[in-house]
Amino acid sequence: MINNFVYIITEGVLDVTFLVQILRTYYGGKVLRKRSDLPEKAALWLSSFKWPAGENITRRAVPAPAFLQFERKNRFMGIRNAEGLSNIKKTVTADMTAFSRMQWKPEIFAIILDSDDIPPAKRFTDFISLLQEHEYPIPSDLEEIAESEKLRSGIFALPGNKQAGTLENLLLPLATHRFPSLTSAATKYVENWLETEEANLKDFREVRLPSGRKKAILSSMTSLLKPAKPIIASLEDQKWLPETPEICPSMKPFLYFLGSLLR
Amino acid sequence: MILTDFHIQAFRGLQDVTLKDLAPINVVLGANNAGKTSILEALALLLRPLDPAQWIQVARLRDMDIFLEDGLWSLFPSSEPLHAEDSPKQTAPLEISGTLQKEQRILRARGLASLNWDSEASESLMLRIEAKVNDLATHTMEFRRETPAQFGNGVIFHKCFTVTSATHRSTRNLVEHLSKVVDMGEKKLALELLQLFDPHIEGLDVSAPGGREGVRVSHKKRGVVDLSSFGDGMRRAAALALALVRSRGGILLVDELESGIHPQILPKVLQQLFLAAKTAGTQIVATTHSLEAMDMVIEISKTESSNSLAAYYLQQEGTPLLHRYDLQTLINLRDTGFDVR
Numbered sequence: 001m002i003n004n005f006v007y008i009i010t011e012g013v014l015d016v017t018f019l020v021q022i023l024r025t026y027y028g029g030k031v032l033r034k035r036s037d038l039p040e041k042a043a044l045w046l047s048s049f050k051w052p053a054g055e056n057i058t059r060r061a062v063p064a065p066a067f068l069q070f071e072r073k074n075r076f077m078g079i080r081n082a083e084g085l086s087n088i089k090k091t092v093t094a095d096m097t098a099f100s101r102m103q104w105k106p107e108i109f110a111i112i113l114d115s116d117d118i119p120p121a122k123r124f125t126d127f128i129s130l131l132q133e134h135e136y137p138i139p140s141d142l143e144e145i146a147e148s149e150k151l152r153s154g155i156f157a158l159p160g161n162k163q164a165g166t167l168e169n170l171l172l173p174l175a176t177h178r179f180p181s182l183t184s185a186a187t188k189y190v191e192n193w194l195e196t197e198e199a200n201l202k203d204f205r206e207v208r209l210p211s212g213r214k215k216a217i218l219s220s221m222t223s224l225l226k227p228a229k230p231i232i233a234s235l236e237d238q239k240w241l242p243e244t245p246e247i248c249p250s251m252k253p254f255l256y257f258l259g260s261l262l263r
Numbered sequence: 264m265i266l267t268d269f270h271i272q273a274f275r276g277l278q279d280v281t282l283k284d285l286a287p288i289n290v291v292l293g294a295n296n297a298g299k300t301s302i303l304e305a306l307a308l309l310l311r312p313l314d315p316a317q318w319i320q321v322a323r324l325r326d327m328d329i330f331l332e333d334g335l336w337s338l339f340p341s342s343e344p345l346h347a348e349d350s351p352k353q354t355a356p357l358e359i360s361g362t363l364q365k366e367q368r369i370l371r372a373r374g375l376a377s378l379n380w381d382s383e384a385s386e387s388l389m390l391r392i393e394a395k396v397n398d399l400a401t402h403t404m405e406f407r408r409e410t411p412a413q414f415g416n417g418v419i420f421h422k423c424f425t426v427t428s429a430t431h432r433s434t435r436n437l438v439e440h441l442s443k444v445v446d447m448g449e450k451k452l453a454l455e456l457l458q459l460f461d462p463h464i465e466g467l468d469v470s471a472p473g474g475r476e477g478v479r480v481s482h483k484k485r486g487v488v489d490l491s492s493f494g495d496g497m498r499r500a501a502a503l504a505l506a507l508v509r510s511r512g513g514i515l516l517v518d519e520l521e522s523g524i525h526p527q528i529l530p531k532v533l534q535q536l537f538l539a540a541k542t543a544g545t546q547i548v549a550t551t552h553s554l555e556a557m558d559m560v561i562e563i564s565k566t567e568s569s570n571s572l573a574a575y576y577l578q579q580e581g582t583p584l585l586h587r588y589d590l591q592t593l594i595n596l597r598d599t600g601f602d603v604r
Binding site for chain 2: 047049093
């Protein structure tokens with residue numbers, strides 16, 4: 001029933017892409033692209049879902065998990081996109097239902113989400129029940145890994161170090177390192193705009209949110225790096241991650257968490 | 264609501280299966296051969312454990328032409344076919360229990376088959392079922408082709424009717440149901456359901472010209488015609504409606520909820536059926552293979568309270584795990600695209 005499988009739930013497709021890049025670059029993860037390459041239970045998990053789901057036919061994205069293989073430990077991983085913070089609990093419930101029907105349970109379970117401007121203690125308590133409900137060991141705090149005889153689990157709120165923020169707090173330093181002049185130009189562009197009177201209009205309310213400025217800078221950059229494509233296209237193709245992660249100290253807590261999870 | 268909990272210790276191929284916290288509407292899900300129909304059959308026996316007619320009906324639910332003794336024999340947890348020609352044979356015991364109107368009921372029974380049960384019997388095979396409910400004395404029902412078995416006393420017989428995918432194909436079944444419904448003065452629901460299929464239907468009656476019984480439908484355009492001249496869906500709806508009326512205040516068991524009914528009309532039929540069941544205080548336990556039907560059941564139940572619906576998933580292989588899902592869990596699971604079947 002227990003196996004060498006890692007199940008990670010994230011908030012959105014950008015988190016999945018970023019995580020995949022990290023796992024490929026620093027942990028030897030190999031992306032599995034064909035259903036036939038998946039271990040039997042993972043393929044069955046995938047078959048447990050029919051998309052598009054429900055009444056809403058405008059929901060075009062298929063939130064199928066991304067799968068990786070780690071040859072060193074003969075380990076597989078599925079990273080699931082919950083399509084939003086509010087869907088994390090029900091997506092985990094659905095996945096755990098699918099696992100349970102297969103009489104199977106991933107050995108490692110991690111929840112990775114944005115801190116946003118929620119106090120870290122609240123983020124932790126909000127999601128700890130998910131680990132409890134599905135009988136995984138309970139960590140003492142955010143970013144800690146809990147371990148029982150057969151299971152391992154943890155919750156990480158990005159950017160880490162129990163700080164408020166989002167994934168963009170990690171992406172921006174990476175962008176600065178990889179594309180310094182572009183980051184500088186994009187920053188100036190966004191900040192100059194935010195100083196205009198027009199920026200206070202209703203149309204620009206999202207850029208005025210706590211993480212809006214960082215998101216706008218990154219989107220401005222990728223509009224040049226990959227015109228008319230989302231950030232994930234640039235993240236996947238243009239090697240944002242440095243070979244030595246020490247160059248970006250803000251990544252340290254996240255990498256430490258992933259390293260402990262996969263050890 | 265009659266039934267709140269139900270446990271099969273041993274029945275046909277099922278062992279140690281529990282349905283907890285039943286709702287007014289219950290759907291049993293699972294792959295082929297998972298045992299969904301067996302759950303309905305076991306339930307039917309628990310509701311009327313000392314009623315020989317119920318044993319006979321259950322024994323023939325899957326195959327109306329099966330020899331009665333073979334059908335009864337197969338209800339017991341034994342894979343061996345019945346061969347009592349050389350020596351008497353005995354089944355392994357079956358055990359089914361549940362909470363019915365807050366009272367715990369346990370049915371234990373075993374079957375004994377013999378060619379020469381008593382000296383006066385003919386050479387034909389006879390099956391004796393010894394059934395014991397709770398601490399009451401064991402009641403023996405002897406099943407021989409021509410001899411009706413005896414009712415048992417001291418146990419409440421709850422109203423219970425089973426609709427299978429074949430019920431609507433038997434004129435005899437439909438005539439019997441409709442006759443009883445007419446006697447009860449309650450054929451309105453049957454008419455309303457049929458009018459969902461065809462608004463030109465005006466009446467429904469039993470007719471027996473020259474002893475040939477049939478169900479007659481009064482139709483605005485076609486005149487008076489036999490129900491069998493209509494399509495499968497309409498006959499199925501008639502069977503559902505008639506069984507629902509007869510099981511008023513009891514339990515309606517429906518095998519393959521979607522059977523015979525086009526998906527376009529199924530939501531209306533189910534909506535009407537559930538509403539009528541609610542009004543009549545009838546609990547429904549149904550099985551389905553169809554994700555479409557399950558989605559409709561969920562959608563209809565959304566306007567009801569959170570404990571109005573329960574679904575049970577029966578594992579196909581390995582241990583007989585039965586997962587229970589309440590309405591909100593079902594909504595959430597389907598919202599993620601999870602195939603609940």
